[in-house]
Amino acid sequence: MKHELKIYNSYTRQKEQFESIVPGYAGLYVCGPTVSGESHMGHARPYITFDVVLRYLRHLGYKVRYVRNITDAGHFEEEGRVAQDKVFEKAKLEKLEPMEMVQKYTNLFHHGMKLFNNIEPSIEPTATGHIIEQISMIETIIEKGYAYEVNGSVYFDVSKYAASYPYGKLSGRVLEDQLETTRELDGQDEKRNKADFALWKNAPPEHLMRWKSPWGEGFPGWHIECSAMSSKYLGEVFDIHGGGMDLQFPHHESEIAQSTIAHGHAPVNYWMHNNMITINGKKMGKSYNNVIKLSELFSGNHELLAQAYHPMVIRFYILQTHYRSTLDFGNEALQASERAARRLWEAYDVLQKLTHPGNAVATDAALDQQVSTWLKECTDFMNDDFNTAKVIANLFELAPVINGIKGGQVKADALSADTFALLKTSFDTFLIDILGMQPLQAEQGDKLDGVLNVLIDIRKEAKKRKDFALSDEIRNKLAAAGVLLKDEKDGTISYTVE
RNA sequence: GGUCGGAUGGCCGAGUGGCUAGGCUCAGCUCUGCAAAAGCUGCUACAGCGGUUCGAAUCCGCUUUCGACCUCCA
Numbered sequence A: 001m002k003h004e005l006k007i008y009n010s011y012t013r014q015k016e017q018f019e020s021i022v023p024g025y026a027g028l029y030v031c032g033p034t035v036s037g038e039s040h041m042g043h044a045r046p047y048i049t050f051d052v053v054l055r056y057l058r059h060l061g062y063k064v065r066y067v068r069n070i071t072d073a074g075h076f077e078e079e080g081r082v083a084q085d086k087v088f089e090k091a092k093l094e095k096l097e098p099m100e101m102v103q104k105y106t107n108l109f110h111h112g113m114k115l116f117n118n119i120e121p122s123i124e125p126t127a128t129g130h131i132i133e134q135i136s137m138i139e140t141i142i143e144k145g146y147a148y149e150v151n152g153s154v155y156f157d158v159s160k161y162a163a164s165y166p167y168g169k170l171s172g173r174v175l176e177d178q179l180e181t182t183r184e185l186d187g188q189d190e191k192r193n194k195a196d197f198a199l200w201k202n203a204p205p206e207h208l209m210r211w212k213s214p215w216g217e218g219f220p221g222w223h224i225e226c227s228a229m230s231s232k233y234l235g236e237v238f239d240i241h242g243g244g245m246d247l248q249f250p251h252h253e254s255e256i257a258q259s260t261i262a263h264g265h266a267p268v269n270y271w272m273h274n275n276m277i278t279i280n281g282k283k284m285g286k287s288y289n290n291v292i293k294l295s296e297l298f299s300g301n302h303e304l305l306a307q308a309y310h311p312m313v314i315r316f317y318i319l320q321t322h323y324r325s326t327l328d329f330g331n332e333a334l335q336a337s338e339r340a341a342r343r344l345w346e347a348y349d350v351l352q353k354l355t356h357p358g359n360a361v362a363t364d365a366a367l368d369q370q371v372s373t374w375l376k377e378c379t380d381f382m383n384d385d386f387n388t389a390k391v392i393a394n395l396f397e398l399a400p401v402i403n404g405i406k407g408g409q410v411k412a413d414a415l416s417a418d419t420f421a422l423l424k425t426s427f428d429t430f431l432i433d434i435l436g437m438q439p440l441q442a443e444q445g446d447k448l449d450g451v452l453n454v455l456i457d458i459r460k461e462a463k464k465r466k467d468f469a470l471s472d473e474i475r476n477k478l479a480a481a482g483v484l485l486k487d488e489k490d491g492t493i494s495y496t497v498e
Numbered sequence B: 001g002g003u004c005g006g007a008u009g010g011c012c013g014a015g016u017g018g019c020u021a022g023g024c025u026c027a028g029c030u031c032u033g034c035a036a037a038a039g040c041u042g043c044u045a046c047a048g049c050g051g052u053u054c055g056a057a058u059c060c061g062c063u064u065u066c067g068a069c070c071u072c073c074a
Helices: A041-059 A086-094 A098-115 A127-144 A158-164 A175-179 A222-234 A245-263 A293-301 A312-317 A333-351 A366-383 A386-405 A417-434 A446-464 A470-480
Strands: A007-008 A012-019 A027-029 A063-068 A147-150 A153-156 A197-202 A219-220 A238-244 A268-274 A276-278 A325-328 A483-488 A493-497
Touching: A007 A268, A012 A086, A027 A041, A041 A063, A041 A238, A041 A268, A041 A276, A041 A293, A041 A312, A041 A417, A063 A147, A063 A222, A098 A222, A098 A293, A098 A312, A127 A147, A127 A153, A127 A197, A127 A219, A127 A222, A127 A245, A127 A446, A158 A245, A175 A312, A175 A333, A219 A222, A222 A245, A238 A245, A238 A446, A245 A268, A268 A333, A312 A333, A312 A386, A333 A386, A333 A417, A366 A386, A386 A417, A446 A470, A446 A483, A446 A493
Parallel strands: A027 A063, A027 A238, A238 A268, A276 A325
Antiparallel strands: A007 A012, A147 A153, A153 A197, A197 A219, A483 A493
């Protein structure tokens, strides 16, 4: 496969040329949501980021199997302070069946993903649906001597692992530091070492979600689900594993250790981690109690929100920043993104309606060259670790050219037919296919269109008679009703519905 | 405390040795009956202090400061 895609690999801390294991095919695994609560703005980032990764890989011609799990058994803390299934806890609070609650938040999550125009995963496995696979993997690890059972719980022996493998390489930490943790946590006494993590936890009697295992009734440790499911659907070694930076340790580090022992080799060729969304400089997260839920974002119903924001505005906002940088929430910034997204979409719309006179030679060679360069650079930017921020910047460079052709500031024959055609297809490819943008307004129905055209015709007549009182009244009243009229240069009148 | 990463113009945010990032805001202009939209023009920043270099936002050192992870977390 011929392409120049370079990916920043968190494992090696450098950009590497991407080569898939099987030519033409790519396996992508992304850590999905824990469906014990509603998704918030921070969750939007990885799913939009990796949606663009998926889209770009497909654009390059890869057949991609995209696996994104649903953690529906809660994240059981291996040495949890609560030492209890969080899903169960919340369920009691809401007086719901655990599976009922899990279903509710799964549905909400899917709804949000759809609004963001994220492509659905090829496979969306659930943790509870893969208990057998997880148990089997734990058994293998025990057989190989890297896990031990205590009181119905199974722990991974990190010290033993670290003796022969580079434990801590992904997250850049030293085992000795981990062992010095002074924190006193539940289950600590069961472990041989503080750095050990649970593969399986014995379930206390009140625990609702429980499964039979060789070690008694219990539930799986958090990290094992991703290892079991990714290897099942993508193979023991697969191409890309993505997730938030906050998962690097201990989650991903543990995944590497488990899989390395169970399968005899490291599981992932390219580790990708998106940075966090912050709010007032602090990470947005449930532990900080500073989250803005997706539903609040879309409705504007939150004290920190000056207004509601369209899902496409959020998407655009996120893609305007490189995925490895932090992104600070702010109304001003969001509003800027809204205007920007509108303007870019407008330019896209204009471009769709433009036609080219057909001249094979550009009358403005410099502009023709510049446009070609801008378009070509978009590919370079995507290849450079998915630099969507730069792609968007270049699309903005093109907007004045497009609008200029329409407005007459740029001559229709300034570009050659070939360049114009390239502009048209490329703009579409990058904005729609790769960045996954959609219009911010829904398409209007035929009936509303008919009604508005009646008013527009009346206004045209009034303008012809120089009856500006009437024409302004129509425009102002429609504006008050949320319909903006525009008098185009050619005498036609167009409208946009807010 | 340990490890790691930031600090860029009014705001957001790219960018790793020399070339205007881009967006939003603001001001002016063109177009327009007036608007809106669009186009054009202007606003030229890189936390501080040293150092390397012909040349540094970009490399090195120190300082200040913010944050992430070390515990569930996207």
